[in-house]
Amino acid sequence: EPDTDDPAAGAPADVDTGTGTGTGARPRTGAEAGGTGDDAAADPFSRQVLAGKLAAIRQAAYSHGLATTGAGGAGAGADGAGGRGRGRGGSVLYVHLTDHTLATGKGIVRVEGAGPFPIGQLAELVGHGQVVVKPVIDLNEGVSVDCYEIPARIRERVKLMDPVDQFPYGTAETTLGTDLDHIEPYDTAGPPGQTSTGNLAPESRFHHRVKTHGRWRLRRLPGRVREWTSPHGFRWRVDRTGTHRIDGTDDDAG
Numbered sequence: 001e002p003d004t005d006d007p008a009a010g011a012p013a014d015v016d017t018g019t020g021t022g023t024g025a026r027p028r029t030g031a032e033a034g035g036t037g038d039d040a041a042a043d044p045f046s047r048q049v050l051a052g053k054l055a056a057i058r059q060a061a062y063s064h065g066l067a068t069t070g071a072g073g074a075g076a077g078a079d080g081a082g083g084r085g086r087g088r089g090g091s092v093l094y095v096h097l098t099d100h101t102l103a104t105g106k107g108i109v110r111v112e113g114a115g116p117f118p119i120g121q122l123a124e125l126v127g128h129g130q131v132v133v134k135p136v137i138d139l140n141e142g143v144s145v146d147c148y149e150i151p152a153r154i155r156e157r158v159k160l161m162d163p164v165d166q167f168p169y170g171t172a173e174t175t176l177g178t179d180l181d182h183i184e185p186y187d188t189a190g191p192p193g194q195t196s197t198g199n200l201a202p203e204s205r206f207h208h209r210v211k212t213h214g215r216w217r218l219r220r221l222p223g224r225v226r227e228w229t230s231p232h233g234f235r236w237r238v239d240r241t242g243t244h245r246i247d248g249t250d251d252d253a254g
Helices: 044-064 074-078 099-104 119-126 152-161 205-213
Strands: 020-022 067-069 092-096 108-111 115-118 131-133 179-182 200-203 217-221 225-229 234-239 242-249
Touching (some): 115 119
Parallel strands (some): 020 092
Antiparallel strands (some): 092 108, 225 234
């Protein structure tokens, strides 16, 4: 596969890199986050109320676009308060949170590059400028397009799902400009949806070229696990915990 995937020249089209905190990853369940959502899931009525609040937050975010609030006003901004705004400079802040925290404004959030914070301390983290609140990115939701080029919204999701180079022992941080390799090579006569979050792996330019021209093979396994095979038949498994050598070679397996 050619290594001409178009690197994003700037921020994704649906992301404001002005003065913003972006609620950047999927809302996990309370059980995944250590039980913060137990009280919200105690009975069917509570779950229904919570689901309604989450739906309203998402609908308001998509309907009103980028909502600008004061620092620490993530809850108000997510509900669509404030007008449209785009500041100068600044950066995007990705906040990982549970559905319960998103709906209630209470609990612990994880900020990429900074670690866990009580949600009330976000104001101290972002300062006192304007804050841009974006729609929640649910990483459980697969996104695909029917073309070879990779749109910004897919690049952002892959960056969040795979924060480092997926070549064995890769250490380079995934950015919006990192090469994204089609694990199953793109076929112009193939089925729709070949360019998808599930069929893309971030690789440095060098590793991308090694894989494309050096007879390395890559296949995807469930759970965003990748299995690499070298030209000599040695194999590695790359997952969220790192790179793991697989004993034996393809010749041994055969």
